[in-house]
Amino acid sequence: MKPGEKGFPRLISATRYSGLGIQAAWRNEAAFRQEAVLAIIGIPLALYLARDMTDFLFLSLPLLLLLLAELANSAIEAVVDRIGSEHHELSGRAKDMGSAVVFMAILIVCLSWITVVGAVYGVLWR
Template sequence: MKPGYKGIKRIFKATEFSIKGLKAAWKNEAAFRQEILLALILVPLALLMPIALLTKLILIGSLLLVLIVELINSAIEAVVDRIGNEHHELSGQAKDIGSSAVLLTLILALLTWLSVIVDFIIQG
């Protein structure tokens, strides 16, 4: 078992570290800022749409998934950059794979939103 905080104090410290990570992503990652701004527009839109609650959750969940994967990608990039600046095939591969994960998540979100909108238009 790793040493550290226990009980409720561990939960508070974990929350503190998570908030610190969100601040770092906001400060250092342009893509994260862009995706947050997109979510700030689309989440209220999803909440205002006259659709089922579960469908709203799916729309919002697809946006949150983009943010989650972007954070993981940024963490991978930070670790790779920490190791060194010289070009290494595996470092580039790790960054490219992380970027591909973000791309696929963006595609999933786009397809989710388009499907809901098309279904809403067809159902009238």
């Protein structure tokens, strides 16, 4: 964005840069592609399985959260890799924490899908 850009032009620029970030993740990150495909399949499936809007949100939002976590992790890894290739404790810690964010998002996806689908089909609660 240009310095001092405000209002609608800033929104247009920010949207463009966001799109470039998603394109970069798609091109360079296999995990992002896999999770994006999961979301592309999972969100329509959530619409089909959900009994109401709450179910739909509990199924679909964690999938978007997973994409967000993967984007953040990929950004952290790119910055750390840009700094240097030699091993440094802080670099390793940053990458491990980024990976942990993705892992926690995966747990949230699993928990929400097990809970909602279990409730819809009466498997977990009767």
